[in-house]
Amino acid sequence: MSAHGPVLPLWLCEACERPWPCPTRRAELLGEYATSPVALRIYLGLHLVAATQDMSWAPADAVHRRFLGWLA
Template sequence: MTRAAPHEPMRPLWRCGACRADWPCEPAKLILLHRYRDNRTGLFLHLAHLLVAATPQLTELHRITGTQQNLAERFVYWARPRT
């Protein structure tokens, strides 16, 4: 029996190793929310660290400028508590 790949990022593409969507994919977001359910600050610190790692890789890979806001939305802002 083969085991499904975890929903972890493939670097430097920052695509999901399981479903190939942009990471964090929806399953990865759910996993992260569950993993950090009692530590929202820790989740934001973890996501910010990944954003810092991903930004130069994605910028170089895609030769795109001005994507910092989009990357922040993709990597961090989705985790804000809903009001």
Template sequence: MHVPIRPVWTCAACGRPWPCPSRQRQLMAEYTDARVSLSVFLSACFVQACADLATMPAGVLYRRFLTWPYEMPTTTTDEG
């Protein structure tokens, strides 16, 4: 499972920084049509990661946790 290993925030399955690309795809599928809820979840993870990774610049963690959902295409289409 692509879950975080804390306090280092690496993926238990692949060892990449969490959320790894596999978990990002899983989260996008899980939160289809619920991007606000995904943002709330990732914001909570971001706050925890900031505490755990206190020496890492907050901007790096911000990009890692909070920007990728808006860079990925949505699965819904605008019809009409």
């Protein structure tokens, strides 16, 4: 289990207080899902939906980039 989990509803990393998923968690996720990139996208997509509700003040494109844009 990673120490770099999200603190809700702010979606900040509990370990480094950066926007989640932070760079450390991103690297961990890439390793964890190395054999299943589709599963990683589904996992992050589910978090994207929850974060969109929690961060209704944030522009939708910024939230999308934060959760899925780094996978491009």
